[in-house]
Amino acid sequence: MYTDILNIPSKLPVRQEGTGISSGTFGEMLQGVLTNGKPFLVTLPINRFSKAIFKPSLSKESIEVIPEFKVKAKCLCEMILRDNNLPLGGTLEIVSTIPVGKGLASSSADLVAVSRAIELAYDLTLDINKLEQYLASIEPTDGVMYSSIVSYYHREAKLKDYIGNVPALTIISHDEGGEINTIDFNRRYYNYEIDVKQEYELLLKKLITAINNNDYKGIGEITTRSAILHQNVSPKRTLNQMIDINNEINGLGVVVAHSGTYIGILISQHDEEYYKKLGMAKQLISKLSDDVHVMHTINQGEKSYGKQFN
Known part of the structure; x- marks a missing residue:
């Protein structure tokens, strides 16, 4: 049998295809460098998704990826198949509602979705630490493989801490334009003074407390401070x-x-004036940009997860 030639167990469960989905994240609630010198971030999962459809094929000797430019997804697919002694043939299709190069974890979501698709196709369970090793070899990675909010060492692709459930938030946003390459961005070196690192340490502690106490105002104060601190690294021209x-709202x-x-x-989303504030924010932001978007936070276990693809 073909599976014998490839040293693949002939009774290996293989489905016709596997589908995996991962959410993106609206940038980061907090990002900086801690006193241990490690860059970190805190995730903010949103209702933008990447879906990977993997169709194994014993008649092919390579992976065909659709669209062709999703080379990182193809690379991860080949790594997983090779390391698990699986046939290196098949078709991998990526469908995403996450814009590329905008800081919303489009690549990370693609990669996590790929791993989940292969798991379903071959009835595998990948160790999350091994998955993170794969991801780290490809690029710095957001912690979108975790369902809760986490603090994450993105350059190492390692979990720092589980923090808590995702608060019910709406983000009224706009895109300032252009694209930023994640790999190039993380190659830059920024010399953070010790007092700034200490402030990030304190902000992380405060954010953990705010999330676990459902202190939404406290969360917003910390995300705002993080945005201000980051102006020295990658300024947003419309921050003020x-x-x-x-x-105003x-x-x-x-x-x-x-x-x-x-x-x-x-x-x-629990604000009594939610719709009034939503309308005002959209109207006022539209004066800054024609590219206004409304996004919502999401827990990856919610029934609505991935609903856009149904």
Whole structure:
């Protein structure tokens, strides 16, 4: 049998195809460098998704990826198949609602979705630490493989801490334009003074407390401070205007894609004036940009997860 030639167990469960989905993240709630010298971030999962459809094939000797430019997804697919002694043939299709080069974890979501698709196709369970090793060899990675909010060492692709459930937030945002390459961005070196590192350490502690206490206003204060601190690294030209808009509508704060081009305002979905604030924010931000977007946070276990693909 063909499987014998490849040293593949002939009774290996193989489905016709496997489908995996991963959410993106609206930049980061907080991103900087800790006193241990390690760059870190805190995730903010949103309702933008990447879906990978993997169709194994014993008649092919390579992976065909659709669209062709998804080379990182193809690379991960080959790594997983090779390391698990699986046939190196098949078709991998990526469908995504996450814009590329904008700091919303489009590549990370693609890669996590690929791993999940292969797991389903071959009835595998990949060790998450091994998955992170794969990802680290490809590029710095957001922690989108975890369902909760996490603090994450993105350059190492290692979990720092589980933090808690994702708060019910809406982000009214706009794209300042252009694209930022994640790999190039993370190759840059920034010399953070010790007092700045200490502030990031304190902000992380405060953010963990705010999330676990459902202190939405506290969350917004920290995301705003993170955006301000990051102006020395990758400035957002409309940050001051967005802070003014947030203050005008009495929003929670601003949040940015630290290694991207998006900037948004946070409002609570439990706010009694939610729709009023949503409308005001959209109207005021539209004066800054024609490219206004409304996104919502999401827990990856929610029933609505991936609904856009149904």
